[in-house]
Amino acid sequence: MLETTANTPKLIPESSTEPATVHSLARYIGSTVREMRQKLGLTIAEISDQTGISRGMLSKIENAQTATSLETLAKLASALGVSLSAFFRNYDVPGGGAQLVKNGEGMEVVRRGTKRGHTYHLLAYDQGPTKLFEPFLITMDDASEVFPTFEHPGMEFIYLLQGKLEYRHGQSTYLLEPGDSLTFQGKIPHGPERLIELPIRMLAIIHYSSPSAE
Numbered sequence: 001m002l003e004t005t006a007n008t009p010k011l012i013p014e015s016s017t018e019p020a021t022v023h024s025l026a027r028y029i030g031s032t033v034r035e036m037r038q039k040l041g042l043t044i045a046e047i048s049d050q051t052g053i054s055r056g057m058l059s060k061i062e063n064a065q066t067a068t069s070l071e072t073l074a075k076l077a078s079a080l081g082v083s084l085s086a087f088f089r090n091y092d093v094p095g096g097g098a099q100l101v102k103n104g105e106g107m108e109v110v111r112r113g114t115k116r117g118h119t120y121h122l123l124a125y126d127q128g129p130t131k132l133f134e135p136f137l138i139t140m141d142d143a144s145e146v147f148p149t150f151e152h153p154g155m156e157f158i159y160l161l162q163g164k165l166e167y168r169h170g171q172s173t174y175l176l177e178p179g180d181s182l183t184f185q186g187k188i189p190h191g192p193e194r195l196i197e198l199p200i201r202m203l204a205i206i207h208y209s210s211p212s213a214e
Helices: 020-039 044-051 055-062 070-080 112-116
Strands: 002-005 008-011 107-109 119-122 131-140 155-169 172-176 181-185 190-212
Touching: 020 055, 020 070, 044 055, 044 070, 055 070, 112 119
Parallel strands: none
Antiparallel strands: 002 008, 107 119, 119 131, 131 190, 155 172, 155 181, 155 190
């Protein structure tokens, strides 16, 4: 439900007397913005510099304490490298309902490897600010660079679908061909060290031992 002020649609702030579902949406969007920002390792100040939105306003958005215009959300989406719809995706999925992501419809997201030419499509979307796992389809091509120093919480499982590469985990390297898989601790530096046959496509699933809100 939207409130319109000066022809700019706005989400109803939590202080409004509108139904609880509207407040829930504001909280959901706020927690989603915070999660995406933290995942990228960005501070509120950095997002403020990129978008021109004040730090105070950003804090209020993340805590569902103010009305948020779609124009403001569009600026945030651009800074976070996602589509505007990403802030609403999966909001109203019924509890216990299955989630279908059709071929080619995974949400493209920004991760540390994005600057190295790695493309990430998220294949499932958790509700709220925490998650137990994240599945990605990762692709690399002749514009991609190696980056064997990823680090993150949890366990990671990768399964190579196409291409050939040498993958490093700690002090060891592994030659991966289609059908090969590798499971490892994410906190140890890891990543592709040599891209042998391109394009490369692989499934990567990160499982967190406790809900992650990074």
